[in-house]
Amino acid sequence: MAEAIAFLPPRASVLSRRDNIVTDLARLVPADCLIHEERELAPFETDAFISYRRVPLAVVLPRTTAQVAAVMKYCHRHAIPVVARGAGTSLSGGAIPQEDAVVLGLSKMSRVLEVDYSNRTATVQAGVTNLSISETVGIDGFFYAPDPSSQLACTIGGNIGMNSGGAHCLKYGVTTNNLLGVRMVLVDGTVIELGGKHLDAAGYDLLGLVCGSEGQLGIVTEATVRLIAKPEGARPVLFGFDSSEEAGACVADIIGSGIIPVAIEFMDKPAIEICEAFAKAGYPLDVAALLIVEVEGSEAEMDATLKDIVEIARRHQVKTVRECQSATEAALIWKGRKSAFGATGRIADYICMDGTVPLGKLSYVLEKTAEIVERFGLRVANVFHAGDGNMHPLILFNANDPEEAMKAEEAGNEILKLCVDAGGCLTGEHGVGIEKRDLMRHQFTQPELDQQMAIRSAFDEQWILNPSKVFPLEGRR
């Protein structure tokens, strides 16, 4: 496949010392924590973004913060690029390595270290999966709120790197709103602590800065996250509309009224069909757009909130309103939504955009997105977190056709520019990674980019941490 996105050329000085580097790394981590045979490196050559791939120099999978620190100290001294990796589920190519990089995988650091209900916190290692936190505390009536679709696989470290979201983040916020502290290894191997179990932190908010910094400011090895009590009950309700415009306007009116459901998810007709075929969730097939609105609380609270939402939906000519009747049905509704990407992958290759727009612009951006994709002769399915204005157009294409692949990327870029021009932003929850790196100029002025790059340099003067990502290759400091 043709490559629209450039990588940094590998450093010859590093490649030529490959064998020495491997020998040195073998002294820093146990034998089962180092991968360097070519065929064993293959699983680390890409992530969940489209088919860009690079075989890294080596992979280390440390078990302790001390091992991470030793590896960083070594790589820093020898100016060897380091790409941190959780489960490799990044949709923006954030975990794609480069030929001269050591991949630092956190998968072996997967223990829940402490659960503290009196402070409603869990302290975990960075390689813990998102879902396993909620599984650990579920028996006691708590959960960890951000819920990416990949939550079965993705790690909290990756979530922190990308400031990940999920369907239920409308009410509870994304990763940064649920993160209280981290232990982090700086580029030179120094270990620092940011935040903790307490509110606020003296000095600058480095914790917030690190969240979403895509592995460029240091390697997070432990995290303290907020636990939330499970609601008394939760109920997803389906609202079907005859047009995407009415569905979009309905979302803006719900939020504008001040109601904050737990989730408002949007599917257009292609997405409904794809998800229904896969999950048999009972989505209505005779509508042009579907909202899944979840409310929670006591039965009385849910009834009251739903009454207000239904009233707003009626003003937008809602065609179908279907409350789910059982826990099984609710689970199916969410299964259909959360497997949307996988279900789409069964019928076509796709790239998933991740722009965010002000809610008043939802309908407009949906309409323009359809126009853009049509102009490129491609198809699109929209399934996204509407309450947050976080759009996910899935552009369908055939990856075996290089020309079509290129068109899909071009259409994606136009859609993201559209989001920015509508007062929105390139990302919602997937990060910039390599995917949107070259679009950063569309979002930011040069002084704005300069300021971000100055921060990066203040953490990593040599730019060895995940170097191909986030900032356009041209005009770096």
Place this chain on the structure above:
Amino acid sequence: MAEAIAFLPPRASVLSRRDNIVTDLARLVPADCLIHEERELAPFETDAFISYRRVPLAVVLPRTTAQVAAVMKYCHRHAIPVVARGAGTSLSGGAIPQEDAVVLGLSKMSRVLEVDYSNRTATVQAGVTNLSISETVGIDGFFYAPDPSSQLACTIGGNIGMNSGGAHCLKYGVTTNNLLGVRMVLVDGTVIELGGKHLDAAGYDLLGLVCGSEGQLGIVTEATVRLIAKPEGARPVLFGFDSSEEAGACVADIIGSGIIPVAIEFMDKPAIEICEAFAKAGYPLDVAALLIVEVEGSEAEMDATLKDIVEIARRHQVKTVRECQSATEAALIWKGRKSAFGATGRIADYICMDGTVPLGKLSYVLEKTAEIVERFGLRVANVFHAGDGNMHPLILFNANDPEEAMKAEEAGNEILKLCVDAGGCLTGEHGVGIEKRDLMRHQFTQPELDQQMAIRSAFDEQWILNPSKVFPLEGRR
């Protein structure tokens, strides 16, 4: 009064050019936006921290972002310190100027620029008072959540500088959780935009970094904040206990159960007496500690939540439970709490500490605080945001007795160290300012401080923005 806290020595190169600087500033802002006569400078010589004071070189009160940019560009070129100022209500000395500094006051930039309900945002100039945002949108059923006790006077710009909180932040979060975007003038006069009306932002979270950076990274001139719909109803309830220990343990158990009231405020006996004498709020005078717990929602929701809270309180031998019976009574209860600092000021001078501790440590820290203050022969009143673990011991002293003032500061320092040692933090919502600057070493290791200072330098290489604050004077980069 003796000065326990050192200021940076004024730059002779700046002082000697005072008249020229004033002449130059007069070209950059209209005549009514520049103050330079000694007697007119007096109101700007201190803030709401204890009696440290310095008369600044001059005060500019710009009306536009362009004027702020012109002043910054000039001061940057000539290495003149600049201290940003909102309403001067800082409790940590964040707005205390220095003799060689231009105070950049935002008070004339006090307009609400836009209210956008479909995105639930308000965009305001930095000099708008906190309360006036809620007043503007109140008629439409919305409010701005963070509510510092000084909300009638304090500005959103100051709130952003200090990441301010308030009694109702337990549920809705502090400033950083309610801030969506800013327009900011960098040290060299460049104007940048951070965030906006959309969720998330591409690249690093500079918005989060700026929030709480105490005027050291740039001058915020406009802000876009989150609006929240007013609840159907709200009800403060008084819980009286025979000991601070039981009250503290009750707070930890409420939070540990997963319930999140809108507010849990704590008053010990001295605070109850002081506030009751002032506000006649009907606080019980026969208890050792009082919690004001506010719940909100429909009547049924409030009843259900309160039932659970009362049950927990009974396990802690609650002596008095009093639900308020009317809106008037509710207003009085909050008036008593919110005027605690003013009411204390009627009977003694005081300094207000602002440490934050994990909830499991509330009782322990209260007990140790009492011991510390007693050892110094002083009195203390505790009135604070217990649900957040954000303690506010008010140390009472006589400011006309230099020795007693020094003791009060020393006792305060010991209390803040106690908070850190208990796994907490130097600040909750008042910032570091000049007050806690020299305690930063107790909270942070040298690499942690170095990393923060590197960030500061990446924004302000000459360290001209609010230079005496946040970082210990020794060992700066």
